[in-house]
Amino acid sequence: MSWSDVYPWSPPRQGEPVIRQVYDQVRGAIVAGTLKPGGRLPSSRDFAARLGVARASVVAAYDLLLAEGYAVARVGSGTFVSGDLSGVTELRPPVAERARPPEIPPRVRDLDEMVLPAPQSDPRLFSTGRTLLDARAYDAWGRSMRRALRTLGPEHFGYSDPRGDAALRAAIADYLRAARGGVCEPDQVLVTSGAQHAVDIAVRALLRPGDPVWMEEPGYPATRHALTAAGADIHAVRVDASGLVVAEGMAAAPQARVAFVTPSHQYPLGVTLTMGRRMELLNWARDAGAWIVEDDYASEFRYDGPPLASLQGLDGGDRVLYVGTLNKALFPGLRLGYAVAPRPLAAALANARQLMDRQASTLTQAVVLDFMREGHFAAHIRRRRIAYKAQRDLLAAELRARLGYVLEVDAPEGGMHLIAYLKDGRSDLAAEAQADAGGVTVRAISRLYRRIEPRSGLMLGFTGFPVRAIPAGVARLAQALA
Template identity: 40%
Template sequence: MPNPPDLAALLESPLARDRDADSMQRQLHERLKRAILDGRLAPGSRLPGSRALAEALSISRNTVTAAYEHLAAEGYVQPDRQGTRVTELSSPVATTTTTKRPRNKPPDSPTTAHRLASIQPRAAFSEPDATFRPGVPALSHFPATAWRRALDRAIRTASPATLGYGDPLGEPQLRAAIARHLAIARGVRCEPRQVVIAEGAQEAISLCVRLLSNPGETGWIEDPGYRGAKSAMRAGDMHMVPIRVDAEGLNASAEDWQKHPPRLVYTTPSHQYPSGAVLSIARRLALIAEARRHGAWIIEDDYDSEFRHTGEPIGAMQGLVPDAPVLYIGTFSKTMFPSLRLGFLVLPEALLASVRAPLEEMLRGGHRHEQLAMADFIESGQFGRHLGRMRRLYRDRQQALRLALTRHLKVPHEIDGGYCGLHLTVRLPPRFDDRRIAAEALRHQLAPVALSSFALQPLPSDNGLVLGYGNTSVELFEPLVKRLSQLARAAECGDSGSGA
């Protein structure tokens, strides 16, 4: 067995003794561990006795003993009758330093699933309060005091059992409240047992993919359309087929059904994202009929249709006909606030028996007090009153943004986005690079998203900007649109500046 090494030399520098330093025991433990991992303390070498090392380092023997015991508990050293020796280890650090590698060749990248390469990164991150960011509601108008009272009641009245895991499909009170609300507000046909609580619409879409598709099966997605649906299908190893969207929404032809029969069809029929088109009743009924005929399931994402700014609300496709092959998805991210992370999935009655057991294994239940508070918020009428206030606010903001665009966007453009929701889409001629405009806008704390980034197979018409107005004040619209106009002109002429 090798003689004890000179640990005082191996530790490289004296242990720090100032008040803000880690304890002597922790410092000694970390340095010994690092010396073992990087090979400076060879396997089988014997460490000095605790008394000898304590004297060499001028520290307490108890400190050395405690550090040795910690190393032994982790398996770095092995005490025996002759002292303490270093365990035989496969050191990852030592391996990488001794392996010969061609000059200038970087280390091998970690191995990941092939599907990750096909998942498109979202646009550059922007703060929630960045202007014109799509999908963010008016956060400063949320009734935080009323929500806090609902949370307080939920915590005060709930039993200690609510601190444990709940029903994997969600709290019964919230599922019942959602079922009643959807029947009245959206025309959805469902019983509470059909409602599954999820962490937002994205998890609900992913659940649909995991429950209903097999790798290699075909999924239809709107083009341009919601990137989260594409990511969920890619993660499920589905073969995606983009179906173009026009003024009447998803435009699936007989040839599409014949050549690419889908297992899943994702659609946003009440307010297509991002074009704002409404799927016509003729196309809704045809889509349901063809899905039945081909054994396909429709995922209806009703993400922001609570906020319709003109006329009567458009009912959900799910409730059009009995037993429609439609999985209805909703979220509280737009009607409440995004960080709540509560959404829901309404399953067709025909699926309940076959998916209940898998769902109980895939989900664990959680956010129980938030779910109970949300149920109380709905049943007390606070949710309905909040929706009414927000409808008026968003209607006024959309009208103001349309006016600001008409007055101050001094480049050729068309305004899409319908009269619903929290965003407008501004289409630009192809000579204006929408991705360049969006990237430059972010430098000015504006966060519109390039329309072309939503398309799987972009066409020249898929060029423009998606502008969120939900969390942007009306008084900012005119100066912000003027800035966008400058950025667009700069992108057209190829100037690298902002045009300001």
């Protein structure tokens, strides 16, 4: 690719040799690296017209560049920057001494030191955050895309509502009322780029530096990073078999401003917050005047009994900011999620979302809306729930059969991964490295603890690959850990 067509060429100045000025401009762009080796230069005719000079002047300037090795001519194709500038790069002008850079602010250092997860493109068995579209969903998605492209309207060519498409927000509200017992109307729904985007918006809107917050321990690292970046005072609240231990949070930070929780399928342990704990958490929030951010990231996939009502539905929508995602329900590359805001927060969250990246893709929203309206979304969820349950059960059974001597397997009631705890004090970090060397991906959960004694365990995803691949994958894991 050549950028010569958009380079800001300047017309020659009066009173100075035209050929030399054209030569200096082109040579300067090549030496500076703006025009890359192999890039095409403008034709002499077009370049002359653009500069307002005689074509002969441009041809003469090009002849100088050719003679000095900056350019090469290709018969029938044009003039190009030389692919080998080794003989002329010493002509690059010396770099001026730079002034002392400004001091790096502490917040920038905090962000720079964060250990963020690598892109989850790992196709290997047991990697997490992966989904599968079956043939029916794939075909339906293609039809929805084609319909959306055929019906492009003015809203797709300009700025739109930062809250999201009104029809899609209404469809999401209908879905949440039916599936999660949500109490919401379309004007409370905010379309985001995913659950983490929604959490980040909530952090920006609800917290000031130094505000105390509750966060589950162990917990989702991206939420911790968002809170750290905002300067929040994070209080780690332990998670046990019943979920967040609310009493410990009340003892540690009774006046916390916000509690960040994953009640349906706690990340990473996979436990479900019991009804008693849910009511205890809501009562604390009412008494303390606090908000709750409910990240319901995998609520669609519950395999053992009906899902418990969402905190947002139990509360009536007064103090719970509900977060959901379509990326887990469909596929991560979709980059679409949503938040349901209590009415006093709805306008502020929409403004914060607009400041961050203005709006979600209108075309993507149109495709999802068509997919939902045609009934494909609900049908896809039903099929995936059956398939994922079978994958969860087979993975748990294979792990117990082959690795029961070293792993204690905890099959979750829902979600997209399970936890296998290591016995006899074995290091999950070492096991993670052994599995990686053996060609499978597991994640050590000990690194997700910050302030309490970690438990050694491995996180294994079971949703991103065919069920028939699981036995062979467990065999490889067993060989690696042996």
